Amino acid sequence: MDLRELFNALYDKLLLRDVFGKVVPGGALIVCVLASLFGVDTLVHVLDKMTSVLWLEAVGSSWIVGFALQYLGETCCLLKTHPSGKKKSETRGIFCKKTYPSGEEKPETRPTFYEKWAQFHQIATPHERLHAERLNVIKEACGNAAISIVCGVSITLFGVRVRGAFSWYPLVPVSAVSLGLAFALWRMHVSHVERYGEFVKGTIGFREKMTRNTSVPSGVRxxxxxxxxxxxxxxxxxxxxxxxxxxxxxxxxxxxxxxxxxxxxxxxxxxxxxxxxxxxxxxxxxxxxxxxxxxxxxxxxxxxxxxxxxxxxxxxxxxxxxxxxxxxxxxxxxxxxxxxxxxxxxxxxxxxxxxxxxxxxxxxxxxxxxxxxxxxxxxxxxxxxxxxxxxxxxxxxxxxxxxxxxxxxxxxxxxxxxxxxxxxxx
Incomplete structure (x- = not known):
């Protein structure tokens, strides 16, 4: 199996979504917490001595923490599970309900989108499903990474301050750059949520158009x-x-x-x-x-x-x-x-x-x-x-x-x- 087929298989089995969307952000946050508690030198020494079983447990723990990060982001209305289907201003006028910072309206729209999601997976070609999954991987990886960076910076600054190992002021430029990166990742997350929705709806529309072109000739029952x-x-x-x-x-x-x-x-x-x-x-x-x-x-x-x-x-x-x-x-x-x-x-x-x-x-x-x-x-x-x-x-x-x-x-x-x-x- 060549590398292209391997990556396609990983996309198809949803493994890349778990790796980049859950394990990597969760692992980064765990590293920040441990470094803040015990120091970088101690953490490096422990990582060097870890066995394969402990690495497997660490990956599993990172995966679980990734879900916690996603829940935190969704609870704070920063991460989106599905496209809103309306622009922010349109959503305010139509629903007259609370519109979250990301522009996503309340969850009443979820069943509607998931119906389209099910329809898409019923009619999409393997290549189209693969591309949709790629958009999903980018969406989750960027969103959870943004939340992980914000949490990691906060925990690191707090840990340095509490431990008093050295002045936290030199960390301000690094923290500013990290928070800027987190903001860019969050915007990428929001963008790919909408791109995913547009791709799903566009594919369904194209298939419906093709079906109309192959309909029963007029005048024939x-x-x-x-x-x-x-x-x-x-x-x-x-x-x-x-x-x-x-x-x-x-x-x-x-x-x-x-x-x-x-x-x-x-x-x-x-x-x-x-x-x-x-x-x-x-x-x-x-x-x-x-x-x-x-x-x-x-x-x-x-x-x-x-x-x-x-x-x-x-x-x-x-x-x-x-x-x-x-x-x-x-x-x-x-x-x-x-x-x-x-x-x-x-x-x-x-x-x-x-x-x-x-x-x-x-x-x-x-x-x-x-x-x-x-x-x-x-x-x-x-x-x-x-x-x-x-x-x-x-x-x-x-x-x-x-x-x-x-x-x-x-x-x-x-x-x-x-x-x-x-x-x-x-």
Whole structure:
């Protein structure tokens, strides 16, 4: 795992918010308290002798103190848990209630924002959720650090004065700089609370706009539209009109202008490349193998994104193989890897050669309805595109059925649809 993936994972698991938003400010305050009580030299000596267990307890204590700092800041109306949604002057006029120094109105607005927060996490892509979490980390880190600095300066000055170790007057410039830094961090906290709210609301608005662009064509009732979007399983009706659009049967010819599901366009063009009647499977003209094969493999890529609810570039192979292993049964892990390498050779190089660190793959394409993957010789594999197409169509039906029954898959589908679900033509 490279550093970028590591940081993304830490953001995704909320660990960076705990580290920078709780542990660091809490630890800084604990250090100030101990230095004021026992002196810097004693503190340095103790830290040098600490064991791993004591360090773990110190980190845990810092984390807990971080929550206390956040509570103190919120109680003093200096830290904000959510954006106000109104400018300070507007809030005074509309609510006619106490407006806090940060401009945040009373907590009646929290449920409204948290509804938007839940809606955002239901529809946002992984990249958008990652960016939102980054704004949250900055918000909490800056806010709690500001409170920690103010408390730390106060405790340090008080401790120096009480202990009488030396005059506290030389500390005045340092304290002034520290308090200025605390003020800047507090302003950064307030700014990022509003930025976070704007990002959440802007993302929701964009998704709603995209949904309107993929709505049912005017003059067509929902029941009529759903009837056009069934797969070959006539009893299958999708859970959402967007899924109807996505899984629309390639047999249906609906003229533009309108929005088309990306999967529908892929399946339609696959049939045109393979030139076979969808119902009778009778070849009508010369088969165009490469474009048809590329479209099938791109379709597996697409379904892998929707199935996992993820479009991270570093996870393409994992998603592709996972989808094949689940929906192309019976198939072995070696055959799934071979299909993935065919995908790499066709989509990346427009050729029939691929290699990994330990293996080379050379491919032969056929269209005879023979077994999907056959090893012709060492490193040489024949892949039958008609068999691949049949398995792909079966996987579409199986995934659609699972999608109707599984709320988690439905959530993943909704995350991916705004970016990869539909195309407007005409």
């Amino acid at each position: 929902r029941s009529q539209f759903a009837g056009l979007t069934r797969t070959s399983d006539k009893d299958l009706e999708m859970f959402d009109v967007r899924a109807d659009l996505f899984f629309e049967s390639p047999r249906n010819h609906i003229p533009s202008p309108r929005s088309y599901g990306v999967l529908y366009l892929l399946r339609r063009d696959i049939c045109r490349c393979l030139e076979r009647d969808h119902d009778t499977n009778v070849e009508t003209s010369h088969v165009t193998l490469w474009p048809g094969g590329m479209a099938i493999l791109a379709g597996i890529d697409l379904l892998g994104k929707f199935h996992e609810g993820d479009d991270e570039s570093g996870q393409v192979g994992q998603r592709f193989r996972a989808f094949i292993c689940k929906y192309f049964q019976p198939i072995s892990a070696e055959e799934a890897e071979t299909i993935y390498q065919l995908r790499n050779s066709l989509l990346h190089s427009f050729g029939l050669y691929s290699r990994t660190k330990s293996h080379e793959y050379r491919f032969i394409l056929s269209a005879s309805g023979v077994p999907l993957v056959q090893q012709m010789s060492a490193g040489c594999y024949q892949v039958d595109l008609l068999t691949l197409h049949g398995k792909f169509e079966d996987s579409v039906k199986q995934y659609a059925a699972d999608l109707n029954a599984d709320p988690m898959l439905q959530e993943n589908f909704r995350k991916m649809f705004p970016c990869y679900g539909s195309i407007r033509i005409g």
